[in-house]
Structures are given as C-alpha cells and as structure tokens.
Amino acid sequence: MRNPKIADAFDELATLYELDGANRYRVLAYREAARVIRDCPQSVAELAGEGRATELAGIGETLQTKILALIEAGEIPASAKLKEKLPASLVEITQIPGLGAKTVRKMYDELGISSLEELRIAASEQRLRGVKGLGAKLEENVLASLERIEAEGHERRRLLSEAREVAEQLLTALRAHPASGEVEIAGSVRRWAETCKDIDIVATATDPEALSAALLEHELAEEQRSSGGGGASIRTFNDIKVDLRIVPPEEYGSLLQHFTGSKEHNVALRERAQRMGLSVSEHGITETETGVVHACRSEAEVYRRLGLMLVPPELRQGGNELELAAERELPRLVEVGEIRGDLHCHTTLSDGQNSLEEMLGAARRRGYLYLAVTDHSASHGFGNDVPAGALLDRLAEVRELDTATRGIKLLAGSEVNVMPNGSLDYEDEVLAELDWVIASVHTSFQIGAERMSERIVRAIEHPLVDCIGHPTGRLLLKRAPYELALEPIFEAAAANGTMIEINSNPRRRDLNEGNARLAAAAGVQLVINTDAHKVATLDNMQYGVATARRAGLGPQQIANTRTWRQFAGLRKRI
C-alpha cells in the first residue's frame, strides 16, 4: 500500500474522531501523522512491517498497529467502528469552507443532515438558521460553496509557473507605486512549491490606502474582493486569488515570515520559541514572562532572536531545517546563476518549436558554456520520431555550427526512448557518435514497480547512456508517477556513473525535492535540465534549480554548475 493511501485513511480517521468529539490533540496527532506519512520518501507500509514506522516523528506504537491493520484488513478498525456510529459521508461535508466538524455534527444531530445533497436542500429551505449559532449568512455561504464545488470539483490548485507569472507582474507594479515601501511575495510562491492555491503579497507603505487601491485597479484584477488600510484582495482574470497585506515597517519582518510559512515550518518555529520562553506571531516575538513584544523589521531579525540562521524560503518545509539553522549548518544552496549549461532541449527536428540555430543563440545569450540538443529518437510517436539517418545528418550540422560558434560548446545529443525491456531505440553504433545521451521512459507506464525499475536500471547500466531523463514520469496535477522503486535506480546510477536529471519543466519537477535529496545522498551526480521545446522555456531552469534548493543541494552536487572541462571529468565515458 502506498503512502498517500495510508495518509488519506488517517486524515479520514482524524475527521471521524473530530466529529465524534474526541480530544482535539488526538485529532491533531492523526493529522500530523497523515502529513508525515504523505511526505515520507520510504514505503511506510514496509517500515511498519519491520516495526520501524515508530522511527518517524509523530508515529507511535498505536499508529503503527493501525497502519498494519489498515494494510491487513483494508480499513482501520477504529474508522469502521466510528462509521457505525456516524455516516461516513459527514467527512465530505467538512470539506466545505466554513463548516468544521463541530458545525457538521450539530447539523447532523439536530437536522439529520448527512450528505451534501441534504445540506443543499436544508440550506435552500432556510432550515439551517433553526440551529443555535447558525444563521442566514451561513446558508448563503453553503449554497455558494456547493455551487462552486459542483462547477469546478474540489479546490483548484495550479502550477507554480502560472502563479509566479501573475505574482511577478503584480510585484513589479506595486514596487513601482510611489506609496510603496517594502513589497515581497510570500506564501508557497516564495517557497517555490510545486503547486499553489493563491498568491500572498506583504508590504509596507507610506499611504496604505493608495497601495491597496493600486492592487484593486491593476489590469489583472477582475473581481475586487475587499480593501482597506490593512491591505486588499482581488481575483485575477485567470481566477487566482491574491491577498495583499500592509503593515507598519516595524512589523514587516514578522509578517513576511508568518505569511511565507510553510504552516509546518511556523508550527515548528513557534514550538521552539515556546521552549525558549518566547511566543511568535505575525506581530512580533513576545517574552512570555514579561509580556515585552519585540516587533521585527526584517525576517533575519525574527530568526536571529530565536538563535537561528535565516532559513531560505525554499527550505521552510517543517523538516529538519530549524535544527540545521540552530547548529549553523544550513547548506549553501545552488543558484540559477551558477548553471553553466543546459543538457536537454528539443528543436524542430522532433517536437520543438525553434531551430538548432535559434536554441543555440538563446543559450549563448544566457551566458551558458554548453548546450546539448537532444531531440526525440527513432520510436517516438506523434510524428516526431527521428530516424537514425536524420540524426546522423543532424550530427554533421551540429559539428559545423559548433566550429563556427565562439564562446559556447554545442553538443550533439539525443533523448532516446527506453523500451519496456530496458533496451534503447538506436543502435549502439549510432549512440557512440553522440556527445550526450539521455534515456527516458515515454511509453508503457503501467508495467509495475519491479519491471519498471529493472527497465530503468538496464538503461543506467548501458555504457553509452549519460543521464536518465524525468525519472518518475509524473505530470503535476495531471498524472501520478509510474510505479517504480527508486532505491535500486539510485544505487545503480551511483555505481555506473550515470547521471540523473532534475527536469525543470514546471509540470514535471522530476525528480522532486525529496527524491533529489535521496539521490544526492546515494552519491548520484544530478543534472538540472529544462527539456525546453522552444527558446522561451529555457527560462524554466529556475524551477529545476528551485527543486534542487528545496532538496537542500549546493552547486557541488549539481554537475552542470561545472565548466565543460570539469563536467567531462565527472562522466563515465571520456
């Protein structure tokens, strides 16, 4: 059983307990456990089988027993028992914004509401206001939420790239406004998370009303949600919610820290503060004993007062970053400016939109020292296949262009398909002519973890394969990774000197941060590539670098921060 399924079961159990009126800290414990299980890079089912799930923070003997029961019986006995008492469909009602377990339980006890449809009818018949504490406004909100849920399914997340585009435009506009002081993006966008729900911006201003107005009047704003001296809120034309919060300069650091999150990071930060006799909020740091409040102008001050190094936003994940910050051992993270070359891109030869010359010119303008052009291979579908003959023609073209170009080395490469049995779709004699070979899986995703891992390991062991492309095949918000075991893959890659890619396409981010961290720890050389299909998407490098930063990786762990000469020294073939 995979981790997300176990995590979902505990989330459901947490809500059931909450509906049952259990101790809130017990509920919290189940929710925390669900999060830990979801984020765990190893199979929690296997850990529990070995009696080692208790090594995870937040999982004790009781939860381990429940995990084993879940795997054995398909359901946690405690959940089954609660579902005899309460309809399981109440859980789904708590998903509606504004309706927590307490309210849902009350509506069930007093009105017998146990499904979304019953809720809709009761709200439209204005029967909810008969319950003490519920009123007309709630009925209105419930109906609006139900309508939205019907229209767009559950709450819509979007790719970071989509939100960043909007966030950066707004940031530029707000910073240019005469009333603005400090302006910064906060939230998941600032942490470079894979997906996000909304955009948070925090600011100081000489005239807060005027700065709020600037957001409301921005050309991207479709709906003005609210406004005032404390900030403003809009919805953009592409339906992204944006919150601007404005505070006095002396509280700016505290506010920025607070709204950058993550939630898990802030919880850990506050727990640490409490042990020091301090209390952290978005207004400042309070000495519990004296009540003295220290408002913080900068984020650095927030962390300094807690005895910590400034934690880069990408690392604020609620992992071990605070311990590292306390020991002054936070890693020095790789930066976009340190990337010296891109080793995965496409041209019009396969499915790209720009020519070889155009891609080379763009790479050169970026200041790269090398570029590998890696069009798809012989068996690639969609009419974008490149027969061996065409590849050899391209090779000659690359050699000629490389000789004629100063300042950047152009490499002849290919992104070859790894067939289901692990073989490649060009003959070795053809591959041997190339400077750089990426092997990727593009077909037959459903062959099971074991066969998929063997397939990729075989490609890794091929002497002419330099690198594995987008290793897990996931597409964010679209397609789950295919089933595979990464441990043997990382082990084989380290042993064979085959590099592994962090694909920077914002829909891929593959490897993801957790797996990139594990790969680096296993001694694998990582390469950050864009997989660009046109000149503009060479800019996606920032997303791959963000994933590496979130994995805590520095330039020494990323092979393409090297010059080409240094890079060549890391390769298995010279």
Place this chain on the structure above:
DNA sequence: GCCGTTTTCGGCCCGACTGTTTTCAGTCG
C-alpha cells in the same frame, strides 16, 4: 495520540476573521 532542555505526566502554536452573538465559539491560514 505523541513525546521529553516540562522526561512517563501533562502539556501540545497563534491571532484574525466571521457570524452570531451581547461575550464568543468555530474556522482558517
């Protein structure tokens, strides 16, 4: 239910907002 610079019991992050109240519980980020 978990966990230990509070160490096997007694705590467990904080404040704003909303809608409903007339002093606050519930929800959310």
